Amino acid sequence: MSRPYRSPHLRTVGLYALTLWAVITLVFVLPRLLPGDPLASLSDPSSGNFLYDPTARAKIAAYYGLNKPLVNQYFAYLAGLAHAQLGWSISQNTPVTTIIARRLPWTLLLMVTALALSSVISFLTGVTAAWHRGDRIDRALIVALSAARTIPDYAVASLLLVALAVVVPVFPLAGAKTAFASYSSPFAAIGDVGRHMVLPVVALTAGLAGNKFLTVRNTVISTLGEDYMLLARAKGLPRRLLKYRHSGRNALLPFVTAVGIQTGFAVGGALFVETVFSYPGMGTLMNAAVTARDYPLLQGSFLVLATVVLVVNLVVELAYGRLDPRVRV
Amino acid sequence: MTLPAVTGDAAVRARAVPFWRRRPGMGLVGGVVVGAFAVLAALGGTLAPYRPSAITGATLQAPGTGHLLGTNGIGQDVATQLILGTRVSLVVAVLAGVGTVALGGIVGIGAGWSRGWVDAVLMRFTDVVLVLPKLPLLLLVGALTGGSVVALAGLIAATFWPMTARILRSQVLTLRSRTHIRAATGFGAGSWYQLRHHILPDLGLLLIADLIPAAGRAVALQAGLAFLGVGNPAQPSWGAMMRDALNYPYLFETSAWLWWLVPPVLCIMALVIGVTLLGTAAETRVSPRLARHQR
Numbered sequence: 001m002s003r004p005y006r007s008p009h010l011r012t013v014g015l016y017a018l019t020l021w022a023v024i025t026l027v028f029v030l031p032r033l034l035p036g037d038p039l040a041s042l043s044d045p046s047s048g049n050f051l052y053d054p055t056a057r058a059k060i061a062a063y064y065g066l067n068k069p070l071v072n073q074y075f076a077y078l079a080g081l082a083h084a085q086l087g088w089s090i091s092q093n094t095p096v097t098t099i100i101a102r103r104l105p106w107t108l109l110l111m112v113t114a115l116a117l118s119s120v121i122s123f124l125t126g127v128t129a130a131w132h133r134g135d136r137i138d139r140a141l142i143v144a145l146s147a148a149r150t151i152p153d154y155a156v157a158s159l160l161l162v163a164l165a166v167v168v169p170v171f172p173l174a175g176a177k178t179a180f181a182s183y184s185s186p187f188a189a190i191g192d193v194g195r196h197m198v199l200p201v202v203a204l205t206a207g208l209a210g211n212k213f214l215t216v217r218n219t220v221i222s223t224l225g226e227d228y229m230l231l232a233r234a235k236g237l238p239r240r241l242l243k244y245r246h247s248g249r250n251a252l253l254p255f256v257t258a259v260g261i262q263t264g265f266a267v268g269g270a271l272f273v274e275t276v277f278s279y280p281g282m283g284t285l286m287n288a289a290v291t292a293r294d295y296p297l298l299q300g301s302f303l304v305l306a307t308v309v310l311v312v313n314l315v316v317e318l319a320y321g322r323l324d325p326r327v328r329v
Numbered sequence: 330m331t332l333p334a335v336t337g338d339a340a341v342r343a344r345a346v347p348f349w350r351r352r353p354g355m356g357l358v359g360g361v362v363v364g365a366f367a368v369l370a371a372l373g374g375t376l377a378p379y380r381p382s383a384i385t386g387a388t389l390q391a392p393g394t395g396h397l398l399g400t401n402g403i404g405q406d407v408a409t410q411l412i413l414g415t416r417v418s419l420v421v422a423v424l425a426g427v428g429t430v431a432l433g434g435i436v437g438i439g440a441g442w443s444r445g446w447v448d449a450v451l452m453r454f455t456d457v458v459l460v461l462p463k464l465p466l467l468l469l470v471g472a473l474t475g476g477s478v479v480a481l482a483g484l485i486a487a488t489f490w491p492m493t494a495r496i497l498r499s500q501v502l503t504l505r506s507r508t509h510i511r512a513a514t515g516f517g518a519g520s521w522y523q524l525r526h527h528i529l530p531d532l533g534l535l536l537i538a539d540l541i542p543a544a545g546r547a548v549a550l551q552a553g554l555a556f557l558g559v560g561n562p563a564q565p566s567w568g569a570m571m572r573d574a575l576n577y578p579y580l581f582e583t584s585a586w587l588w589w590l591v592p593p594v595l596c597i598m599a600l601v602i603g604v605t606l607l608g609t610a611a612e613t614r615v616s617p618r619l620a621r622h623q624r
Binding site: 018 | 456471472590
């Protein structure tokens with residue numbers, strides 16, 4: 001397919017812009033699509049918030065812009081987003097942006113660590129399994145990593161919690177750092193945060209590694225019969241080079257795509273795992289928001305997480321063309 | 330997501346299904362596990378010794394004669410909740426599985442069959458839904474809609490159909506170019522006739538092979554969503570049990586986690602693994618040729 005050189009990138013960026021717009025609009029439309037009126041309790045005589053005076057009710061509706069046409073509400077909402085205003089959290093009585101800015105770094109810390117770790121693990125195990133395809137190592141790896149992929153993150157996390165924080169209390173039960181701790185040195189602080197990270201990251205890594213493993217294994221197997229592998233072997237290259245440089249490198253492409261797709265999975269996994277370990281990130285935040293039915297907070301969290309996932313996917317897809325000059329999608 | 334084309338000798342080896350999948354035992358084990366849970370769900374009312382919400386004894390009672398799996402933090406019978414929790418999991422699994430395949434089927438077959446701009450529009454739409462982070466979306470919409478069983482199944486289907494749609498679309502595109510379809514077109518068969526008599530029968534097994542993993546995913550998701558607080562709080566479910574247990578402030582001061590937290594976790598794992606085994610067996614049975622792109 002011959003296309004102008006620039007066009008694929010533009011198309012990709014366009015698709016992601018479209019998706020971001022869809023996300024933003026969804027957050028606007030959903031609550032308005034569902035039955036119910038946010039100010040219903042004001043006009044309900046049986047509720048504690050009942051306001052007898054209709055003009056006062058109208059004033060409150062006007063304050064929230066709910067008396068304006070939907071189009072005006074929509075543009076006001078977009079204007080707010082442009083100023084990084086995600087609304088006001090009902091349960092915490094704080095701007096949503098402020099709350100998320102405090103929580104997001106912890107989630108990103110877990111996600112990035114787990115994505116990096118799982119990439120290394122799945123790459124090494126995938127190449128090894130492909131190299132030993134059919135024999136006992138391969139079978140053991142397939143069973144182990146398929147199990148890791150199948151068992152839900154929160155189940156793995158709960159079992160890890162019970163095993164390594166309760167039965168054998170090696171790691172802390174909950175949180176991201178010791179409460180009220182004063183550290184003698186910055187290293188002690190890093191060590192403390194690291195110790196709290198271990199179990200959540202392991203739980204998250206297990207699922208992610210299982211997902212990528214098969215991609216790597218299958219791609220590597222498909223390179224094994226190639227002529228260049230035969231030549232490399234005939235040259236007498238050491239096994240390590242054959243394994244990782246000649247066949248492993250070819251598995252990188254689908255692997256990189258998988259990493260991009262996995263950001264979405266990692267977000268989901270992080271939400272679960274954080275809840276198990278009471279880790280102070282977006283997961284526990286959304287969990288609290290669901291319990292309190294704090295919709296502005298939920299909507300803001302969804303918007304921010306969706307943006308993170310979209311940006312990572314876009315970067316991966318743009319990098320894709322650079323990594324493999326053969327790709328001209 | 331284009332995997333490099335595989336040709337020649339390597340293709341045979343890469344496509345060959347690993348033999349651990351070929352063992353007939355997998356489908357059997359999966360079937361037995363899922364069947365056992367189905368029986369539990371069906372007989373739940375008569376098997377369960379108590380009513381799920383009834384307070385039946387002291388709090389955090391250890392497993393014993395009156396309470397096979399002890400009691401939870403407010404004195405409800407854990408075994409009862411565990412047995413009745415099977416129902417939500419299985420109902421959501423079936424409904425969400427069918428819904429996912431139905432939605433994915435309509436979009437995928439529609440796109441693959443009509444081609445042209447309909448295909449382009451549908452596939453762009455599919456791409457958009459595919460990259461949305463699913464769990465945050467489910468949390469948001471689930472919290473907004475209240476999370477009844479049917480709503481939950483519908484939501485899961487509405488977020489997870491794109492993968493099925495992609496698989497089915499590519500399959501329809503290949504089928505379309507086969508000679509028997511071309512011949513039918515040549516004889517003047519209409520689109521609807523061809524879809525019903527040629528395309529759907531050819532896709533039938535693939536649809537089933539896609540339904541089972543979708544159901545497995547739904548089990549994990551339903552429990553996970555209940556764990557995060559989305560779901561009908563009056564209905565016992567494994568995820569809600571995990572939530573209650575982990576939210577109990579002194580869970581780990583006693584050994585109550587052993588009979589309160591661990592059993593629902595193990596049940597979720599067993600059912601998810603059972604369904605997955607069944608799905609892998611079905612996939613292998615359907616056609617090794619269609620070995621799907623593993624991500």
